[in-house]
Amino acid sequence: EKGTYPHYMLKEIDEQPTVIRKIIQAYEQGEDVTVDADILKALAEADRLYIIAAGTSYHAGLIGKQYFEKIAGIPVEVHISSEFGYNMPLLSKKPLFIFISQSGETADSRQVLVKIKELGYKSLTVTNVQGSTLSREADYTLLLHAGPEIAVASTKAYVAQVAVLAVAAYAVAKETGVALDFDLKQELAIVANGIQTIIDSKDEMEQIAEDYLKIARNAFFIGRNMDFCVSLEGALKLKEISYIQAEGFAGGELKHGTIALIEEGTPVFALATQKDVALNIRGNVKEVVARGANACIIAMEGMEEEGDCLVLAPVHELLTPLVSVVPLQLISYYAALHRRCDVDKPRNLAKSVTVE
Ligand code: F6R
Numbered sequence: 376e377k378g379t380y381p382h383y384m385l386k387e388i389d390e391q392p393t394v395i396r397k398i399i400q401a402y403e404q405g406e407d408v409t410v411d412a413d414i415l416k417a418l419a420e421a422d423r424l425y426i427i428a429a430g431t432s433y434h435a436g437l438i439g440k441q442y443f444e445k446i447a448g449i450p451v452e453v454h455i456s457s458e459f460g461y462n463m464p465l466l467s468k469k470p471l472f473i474f475i476s477q478s479g480e481t482a483d484s485r486q487v488l489v490k491i492k493e494l495g496y497k498s499l500t501v502t503n504v505q506g507s508t509l510s511r512e513a514d515y516t517l518l519l520h521a522g523p524e525i526a527v528a529s530t531k532a533y534v535a536q537v538a539v540l541a542v543a544a545y546a547v548a549k550e551t552g553v554a555l556d557f558d559l560k561q562e563l564a565i566v567a568n569g570i571q572t573i574i575d576s577k578d579e580m581e582q583i584a585e586d587y588l589k590i591a592r593n594a595f596f597i598g599r600n601m602d603f604c605v606s607l608e609g610a611l612k613l614k615e616i617s618y619i620q621a622e623g624f625a626g627g628e629l630k631h632g633t634i635a636l637i638e639e640g641t642p643v644f645a646l647a648t649q650k651d652v653a654l655n656i657r658g659n660v661k662e663v664v665a666r667g668a669n670a671c672i673i674a675m676e677g678m679e680e681e682g683d684c685l686v687l688a689p690v691h692e693l694l695t696p697l698v699s700v701v702p703l704q705l706i707s708y709y710a711a712l713h714r715r716c717d718v719d720k721p722r723n724l725a726k727s728v729t730v731e
Contacts, residue, residue, distance in 0.1 A: 377525075382718045384526035384616070388704050389574055394531045395538055395567040395697070397520045399560055402542045408560045409546040414515045417497055418449070418547040421471035425464075426453040427487045428475040429728070431529040432536060434608040436475050438696050439540035441601060445693065446541075446555070447548040456483040457731070460490065472498040472513075475540075477524060477532035478727035479507020486731055488512055501539055503532050517543060526719045527726050528616050530704045533608065534570075534697055538563060541694065562691040569688040569698045573705070580702055583684055584709035587642040587671050588613075593620040594642040595663075596703070597629060599656050602646035605696045609644060609703035616711040616721050626652070626659040639667035644703065648675040648687065648695035673702055 380386040402408040409415070418424070424443055426436040433455055440451040452464060456474075472491050474484050479502035488498060488509060500513040503521050510516040519535035545559040573580075588594060594613060596606035606623035613621040624633060626645070637643070643663045647656050657680070660670050672683040675695060679686045687698050711718045 382526065382708075384528055384530060384708055384718050387524055387526055387531045388701065388708065390522065391531050391534050391701065392567040392571040392574070394521045394535050395563055395570065398535060398538045398542065399563050401518070401520045402539075403560060406560070407549070408542045408563070409549070410517060410543050411515075414499060414517065414543070415547055415550045417471055417499065417515060418447075418543065419551050420469060421449065422469045423467035424449055424451045424471050424473055425466070426451060426473045426475060427456045427459055427484055428453075429456050429481050429483050431533050431608060431611060432475040432477060432481075434604060434611065435533050435536035435540065436473075437604040437607070438537050438601065439473070439475070439544070441604075442541050442544035442693065443547075446544040446553070447551065448553060449547070456481065456487050459487045466496075470496055472496055474498060474500045474502075474509050474513060475536055476500065476507075476509050477503045477519070477529055477536070479504040479509040480727040480729055481509070482729050482731045485509060485512070501536060503535065525726075527721055527724050528612055528707070528718075533700065537697055538566075557691055562694055566690050566694050566697045569690050570701050572688050573698070573701045577705060579685065580705035581709040583671060583702075584706045584713060587644075587669055588617070588619060588706070588710040589713060591619055591642050593636065594644065595629065595633070595637075596621065596623040596644045596646075597626045597656070597659055598623075598646035598649075599626040599652035600649040601693070601696050602626075602649055602656070602699065605646055605699050605703070606644075608700055609707070612704055612707040613710060615724060616707055616718055617714055617716055618721075619710060626656045629659065630662060634663065634666065637663050637666040637668050641668050643668040643670045644706075645670055645672045646699050647672055647678055647683075648692075648699050650678065650692065653678050673699060675699075
């Protein structure tokens with residue numbers, strides 16, 4: 376039920392702090408967050424993880440890769456499910472396949488699951504829907520606990536996917552004796568509050584949508600490191616619901632061709648949440664501004680500069696995607712609203728894609 380909300384999408388964006396708290400509860404064990412012992416064992420025994428997903432879930436997978444590699448030290452490949460069938464990589468000796476799917480019904484992903492099962496490999500599905508096809512057919516399941524997601528554009532499920540992947544990576548790191556210098560349960564609680572702060576200042580996002588996207592024909596999203604992954608998701612959100620052509624880029628990549636598209640007034644959203652690349656992304660912003668771009672910088676507190684559009688409450692550096700995606704969701708929402716688009720049911724799209 377969307378209750379007093381004009382759209383499911385807005386309701387689902389608003390639910391994100393609660394979703395993070397639900398995930399903490401669902402995965403908590405004593406002072407820690409962790410996953411079931413059989414899943415821990417499967418993750419710990421794998422010499423490489425293969426994440427398979429589509430669309431927004433693929434974008435969550437890109438962050439998941441960083442979690443498993445940086446927190447747990449397990450190598451990861453992330454593949455678009457529709458490409459995997461004919462572009463199957465050379466597999467490691469002990470692969471574990473991780474399917475990320477909000478619906479658990481995406482045909483492209485299922486096709487890969489069927490194939491790797493034939494080959495005798497183990498699989499884990501990360502999904503919002505218990506009893507879904509991908510959940511039933513995989514060896515293990517991790518649930519997102521996001522509650523039903525009705526709007527076609529995925530918001531709370533993305534945040535839940537990223538959070539659950541963090542929990543899994545953290546848990547396997549503990550299991551395998553990796554020294555960890557942060558407490559994930561605590562850090563996720565801080566994230567929930569950080570998201571709430573953004574949600575409480577929706578007016579600012581509405582104003583940004585008005586200022587930057589009112590007459591835009593296209594828009595770019597740039598970031599480096601984790602911010603790059605979030606840029607891809609920001610661009611997908613904007614294009615699918617507002618029909619503004621949008622692209623996400625690695626900060627350093629725009630100048631290798633696409634910068635030719637920057638004209639007077641072209642909106643460029645830049646994320647600056649990653650300390651080690653702060654100077655570089657600022658440099659990229661200067662490059663596009665020099666060509667006339669209308670740059671909107673979203674920075675993490677402590678890294679902001681004068682003239683930035685939005686400053687996000689600080690969270691653990693690995694968890695920034697959970698927070699930085701939220702203003703991008705809201706900006707997309709308001710841009711779509713200003714254009715009188717059907718926010719919850721964009722044209723040509725279905726909530727779960729059951730054809731290949
Ligand atoms: C974008 C969106 C789609 C889905 C994709 C995969 O907002 O919703 O890109 O993420 O179709 O769907 P699931 O996660 O159900 O496999």
